Structures are given as structure tokens and as C-alpha cells.
Amino acid sequence: MTLSVMSNLNSSFSKSPLKISTWYILTLWLCLWNTTPLQAQRLSNNGDFRLAHVTGCAPFTVTPELLFPVTTEPVLYYYENTLDPNDCTEDFNQNPAACVNTSASSDTQFTFNTPGTYYIVQAIGTIPTPRVDYIEIRVFEDRAPFVGISSCSNNEALFVFDFSGDFFDYYDIDFGDGTTTQFQKTGNNIFSHTYPQPGTYSISIEGQLNSGDNASCVLIRREDIVTFDQIPEPIIDSLIIENDIEANIYYQPLNDLLVYNLEIDRGNGFEFFQRLPTRTNPSNFLIRDVSLDFRNEPYRFRIEATDNCSSAPTYAEPIASIALNYDLSSFNSGIEVGLIWETSPINFNTLDYYVGNNFQQSFNTPTNSTGFTVTFDNCTDFERIFLEQIFNGKLSRSLRLLPFEGENLDLPPVNPPTADLNGLGIVLNFTPPPFPADSYRILRRNMAGVYEQIGTTNANTFTDGNVPTGIAQACYAIQYVDECGNVSERSPETCITVSGLIRVPTAFSPNGDNVNDTFSVGEGIFISFDMKIYNRWGALVFRSNNPIEGWQGTFEGTPSPIGTYTYKITFRNADNVPISKTGTFLLIR
Incomplete structure (x- = not known):
């Protein structure tokens, strides 16, 4: 259009200098009218279409404006194409679909959600003679300057x-x-x-x-x-020990435009320990290091504040941790626990001692290695113990100790039990420990010399009615269990001579099934022992001077018949008193 208007104007004004000057002004106006809108926006490579912007942040919406006059020809766009048409080996103008990596769309608006460089291709008409043009756009992630x-x-x-x-x-x-x-x-x-x-x-x-x-x-x-004129000094509020290797340090909010370093003094002066993350931990930080031993070793901490301009650093006033541990002192009148502590003597004030959350007393010494005794009546009375120190408004708290948490309390043995014989067996009596016991374990030494548990009781007495046969002496020991499941050491043993406990069966069955196959006396000491067995007609069928040996139900190698038999047993007991016992029994096959 511009060229045709200019041609007409050229012929019309060719004969007049004034007309020629006017022609130049009009031509310049037409050029500016035709190009100014295109410069305000962004033209495609051949000028067939334009965009309001070719750079934007996701989500970035483009609306191609068609500049080439089109009547009925289809107009397609390849929006998400990332291939530069200039790098295509195919004839881009004849077959644009071969030079793109996205599908065509007839939409006249599209939104880019993924950052990247794209080449929007416009195709007017169809193969083999389409009109093809493109424009490069850049889509960025929407973010502020780094x-x-x-x-x-x-x-x-x-x-x-x-x-x-x-x-x-x-x-x-x-x-x-x-x-x-x-x-x-x-x-x-x-x-x-x-x-x-x-x-x-x-x-x-x-x-x-x-x-x-x-x-x-x-x-x-x-x-x-x-x-600020000078870097403000950091301010530490408190140091709370959480466990053997962890502690929480609390401080006034940090300026996230400065640099803060946590320093530690292990006894040889302060050294770098940890960079403090000001954005994620502006007012507290969990100190955690497996090389630390808050239970047994005291440390001092401080915070260094510096900047990125090499200015002189400033430091927080240090805070000292309190090491606190315990040992078992004795069981004289209960469970006595000895406390051991240590903290820095620098700027030391006093230590406040708590049981549970209840204040007990103050100590004026930073170190105690001999132990301060705390007495509990029972293991169920254990409460957490801790020490605190406040100096210049800063709180330092030790580990909150629960005595014997997660470990067995080594309970001392009780005195040896007493043992007495009665008609039912051996009666044991024992003295309770100096604090409540939940139960007692009764131990008896077997023939191999090993103690075995034969029963339990909640009382302070126990009767053993199953003393094994063939032993001259029975030996016992006691263990007790407290209300927390802790088991004591074994008590000293008590032995008793078993005498006069003749236990003969009223019947026996020598049939080889290993159950009641022998007629024998009970356990005990039998001096001058003599046992005779007679059949129903008074004939002697067995005799022995060995209390351990019993009758197998035979006579001269032949099984004796079933029926009633008579025994006569004589001996002297451990007190040399003559004992005689006669009775009958049945032999059953």
C-alpha cells in the first residue's frame, strides 16, 4: 500500500518544487505511520505476524497478531517448538512440520508455563506452497533478582x-x-x-x-x-542439656544479614564449632555432636558475630554447661544415690539442686567428685534430678537424670535364710531388704553343685516339700526382685542336714517304665541302716544296708509275684537316735 501511494504521489508532484517538498513530508509521514506500531511490538522474521512481547515469565501468554492479509487460507501455529528453523536440514518454507518438535494449533492465543527458548512458527496455507514465518521468544522463571x-x-x-x-x-x-x-x-x-x-x-x-x-x-x-556503627554483641539466654550428646542453646534473635559462629571451649580456649543458620534458627540451635559428653564433661559456649566486610567481630558473654552424673552409694536405709557434678569456675555463682521440679537446696562449689547422697525409699520413687545455674540472667541446666534409667539396678543380697525341718519338708525364713521387695526367688543347690530356682514367694517364708531323695544335706539361697523388676545378687547359702525323713511308698510297680519302679526310703542321713522285706508268708525276699539302694521287686533274679509285702527298717539318725519303722506295701505289675 505504501509503495502504491508513494508512486501516485510521485507522479502528481513531479513538476513543482513545492509539491516535491510536500511529497517528501507526506512520504515520511506514511513511513512513520506504517512502521511505528511494528516497532512498539515485536515483528516475526518476515513480518507476517507480531507479538506484544517476546520475553516474559511463566505463565507467559502470547497472542499472535496476523499482519499478512489472509482470505480463506488456514493459519496454523507451532507454539512450543524449541527447534531453531535456521538449523533445520529440511526445506523449512515448504514443509514447516518437518522442522518443529510440537504439534500445530489453530488457536490464536497460547500460555507458556515452562521456562525456555521457543520458536513460534506460523504457517499460512498448505503444502506444497505454504507461507511460513517464525519468531523467537524467551520464557523465564518468575523470580526476583538473586x-x-x-x-x-x-x-x-x-x-x-x-x-x-x-x-x-x-x-x-x-x-x-x-x-x-x-x-x-x-x-x-x-x-x-x-x-x-x-x-x-x-x-x-x-x-x-x-x-x-x-x-x-x-x-x-x-x-x-x-x-549500625558497630556489630551488635549476640546475647545468649540459656543452655539446656537434653542428653549425653545434645543441648539446646537459646539466644536473642539474630540478624540474618550478619554471620554468626558458635564457638566451644573444651578446656583449651575457644574454637569454631558450628555456623549458626540465622534464617532457620534465628533464636535457638540444637547442638549435637557424638564427640561431646555432657554427662561427664563441662564445656563453655559463646557466639561470634561478624560481617562480610572484614569488620572486627563481637562476642556473646560465654555460658557454661553443667556435667552431672551419679553412682550407687549404698542400701543402708533405702536406695542411696551419689551425685557428681562439674561446671566452669569462671563467673561461678551457685548451683541449685532439684528433684522432679522441686527445689531442694543450693551448692556453692562448681565441682563435687565425692558424691552428694540422695536417698529414695523405693525404686518407684525415682525422680529426675538436675542442677541449674543463673548468672547475669543466663540459665544453664544440666541433664535431667533419672537414676538407673534403661539399666538394671544391682541390688545387694539379703542375709542367708534360716532352714528348719518339719513334717512337711524344710521351712525357709529370710530377712527382707531395706526397701520393698516384689517377690523372692528360692534357689536350691543340685547334686552337681549348681543353684536352680525351685519356687517364688511374696512372703518372707517358703517351705520346700520336694526335697530330692538320696541327699544328706540341702543347701538354699535367696534372690529378691524389686517393684521395678531389678534382681538382686544371690544371698549367701544356708545348708541343713536332712535326717529322719523316711518316705516309703505304700505301693510300687517294678514294670520298667521308670515310674515308681523301686521300693526305697526317703532322703537323709541313715547310720547303721538296715532294711528287710518279707512276703505274705513271712519269708525274707530282700535285705540291704545301703539307704540309696532299693528293692527292684525280684527274688534271686526272678520277679516276685504281686501282692502285699512287709518292710522293717532300722537306723540311727544324725543325732545318733535309733529309729525303727515297720509297715506294709503292695507290689503291682
Whole structure:
């Protein structure tokens, strides 16, 4: 259109200098009228269509505006194509579908949700003579400029940009004190700004592109900064020991524009221990290190505050941990536990002693290795024990100890039991421990000399009615179990001579089944022992002087018949008293 108008104007004004001048002005106006809208937007490679923006942040919506006059020809777009048409080995203008990696769409609007570089291809008409054009766009992740801001002494702020983290060409910075600057993305990514006086300032950093084309991007980083003449000293509030290798340290909120290091003194001066993460742990930090032993070793901690400008650091006033442990002292009038503690003598005040959450008393010594005795009536009375120290408003608390938590309490033995014979067996009596016992275990020594448990009782007495036969002496010991399941050591043994306990059966069955196959006396000491057995006619069928040996139910190697038999047993007991016993029994097959 422009060329045809210009041609007509050329013929019309060819004979007049004034007309020629007017022709140039009109021609210039037409050119500007035709091109100015195209420059305000973004033209495709051949000028067939244009976009409002070719750079944006996801989600980035484009609406191609068709500039080439089309009547009925179809218009297709390949939006998510990432292949550069100039790199295609096929004839791009004849077969655009062979040079793209996405499908065609007739939609005249599309939203990009994934950052990347795309080549939007427009195809008008169909193969073999389509009209093809394209435009390159860039889609970025919607994020503010990547910059670290630090406070420094002398009211200075340090800015460190990560140029690789964003897509901007330069940055407009408002320092919040009435001054602004423009920072170009060049080789140097660090610069500083000095504020007129200490205070809190709101900084805004806006990323910019040289083209000015940054549609749908937020682009602005905003942050408050606190400036100061000197780095403020950190303030520690408390140190709470959690277990053998962990402790929580609490402090006043940290300035996340400064650098804070936790330092430890293990007895040889302070050294670096841990960098404190100010954003995730602004007011407390869990100290955890398997090399620590809070139960047995005291430590001192402090916080170093510094900046990224090489200013002189400042330090928090140190705080000392309290090592607390225990040992078992005695069981004289209960369970007596000895406490052992140690803390730093530097700036030491007093230690407050608690049982449960109840204050008991104060100690004026930072170290006690001889033990301070705490008495509990029973294991169920155990409560957590801890020490606290408060100095200049800082609280230090030791581990909260529960005596013998997770371990067996080595209970001392009771005195040996007493043993007496009666008609039912051997009666044992024993003295209880100095605190409640839940039960007693009765132990008897077997023929091999090993103690075996033969019963339990909740009382202080026990009767053994199953003394094995053939023993001259029975030996016993006692163990007790407290209400927490702790088992004591074995008591000294008590032995009793078994005498006069003749136990003869009223019947026996020598049939080889190993049950009641022998007629014999009970256990005990039998001096001058003599046992005779007679059949129903008074004939002697067996005689023995060995109390362990019994009658097998035979006579001269032949099984004796079933029936009633008579025994006569004589002996002297352990007191040399003559004993005689006569009776009858049945032989059963």
C-alpha cells in the first residue's frame, strides 16, 4: 500500500518544487505511520505476524497478531517448538512440520508455563506452497533478582549478586534512604552502599532488560536492612542439656544479614564449632555432636558475630554447661544415690539442686567428685534430678537424670535364710531388704553343685516339700526382685542336714517304665541302716544296708509275684537316735 501511494504521489508532484517538498513530508509521514506500531511490538522474521512481547515469565501468554492479509487460507501455529528453523536440514518454507518438535494449533492465543527458548512458527496455507514465518521468544522463571545482602559496621550494606541465577541485564536499586542507583551486570558482582546513620531501611531491587521487554515478571526483590556503627554483641539466654550428646542453646534473635559462629571451649580456649543458620534458627540451635559428653564433661559456649566486610567481630558473654552424673552409694536405709557434678569456675555463682521440679537446696562449689547422697525409699520413687545455674540472667541446666534409667539396678543380697525341718519338708525364713521387695526367688543347690530356682514367694517364708531323695544335706539361697523388676545378687547359702525323713511308698510297680519302679526310703542321713522285706508268708525276699539302694521287686533274679509285702527298717539318725519303722506295701505289675 505504501509503495502504491508513494508512486501516485510521485507522479502528481513531479513538476513543482513545492509539491516535491510536500511529497517528501507526506512520504515520511506514511513511513512513520506504517512502521511505528511494528516497532512498539515485536515483528516475526518476515513480518507476517507480531507479538506484544517476546520475553516474559511463566505463565507467559502470547497472542499472535496476523499482519499478512489472509482470505480463506488456514493459519496454523507451532507454539512450543524449541527447534531453531535456521538449523533445520529440511526445506523449512515448504514443509514447516518437518522442522518443529510440537504439534500445530489453530488457536490464536497460547500460555507458556515452562521456562525456555521457543520458536513460534506460523504457517499460512498448505503444502506444497505454504507461507511460513517464525519468531523467537524467551520464557523465564518468575523470580526476583538473586542477591545476598549483608549489614556491615559503619552503617555499610554489602550487595553480592548471583548473575547466573537470573536473566536480567541490569538492576535498579532503591536503598530506602532517598538514594537510588543502576547496577549493570558486568564482571564485578559486588558493591556496597553506606547509609547516613544507623536505622532500618527498606531496599528494593528491580531487575531490568535492555530491551525493556519483561512482560508478566515480578522482578522486584524487597528486603529490610538494619544498619549500625558497630556489630551488635549476640546475647545468649540459656543452655539446656537434653542428653549425653545434645543441648539446646537459646539466644536473642539474630540478624540474618550478619554471620554468626558458635564457638566451644573444651578446656583449651575457644574454637569454631558450628555456623549458626540465622534464617532457620534465628533464636535457638540444637547442638549435637557424638564427640561431646555432657554427662561427664563441662564445656563453655559463646557466639561470634561478624560481617562480610572484614569488620572486627563481637562476642556473646560465654555460658557454661553443667556435667552431672551419679553412682550407687549404698542400701543402708533405702536406695542411696551419689551425685557428681562439674561446671566452669569462671563467673561461678551457685548451683541449685532439684528433684522432679522441686527445689531442694543450693551448692556453692562448681565441682563435687565425692558424691552428694540422695536417698529414695523405693525404686518407684525415682525422680529426675538436675542442677541449674543463673548468672547475669543466663540459665544453664544440666541433664535431667533419672537414676538407673534403661539399666538394671544391682541390688545387694539379703542375709542367708534360716532352714528348719518339719513334717512337711524344710521351712525357709529370710530377712527382707531395706526397701520393698516384689517377690523372692528360692534357689536350691543340685547334686552337681549348681543353684536352680525351685519356687517364688511374696512372703518372707517358703517351705520346700520336694526335697530330692538320696541327699544328706540341702543347701538354699535367696534372690529378691524389686517393684521395678531389678534382681538382686544371690544371698549367701544356708545348708541343713536332712535326717529322719523316711518316705516309703505304700505301693510300687517294678514294670520298667521308670515310674515308681523301686521300693526305697526317703532322703537323709541313715547310720547303721538296715532294711528287710518279707512276703505274705513271712519269708525274707530282700535285705540291704545301703539307704540309696532299693528293692527292684525280684527274688534271686526272678520277679516276685504281686501282692502285699512287709518292710522293717532300722537306723540311727544324725543325732545318733535309733529309729525303727515297720509297715506294709503292695507290689503291682
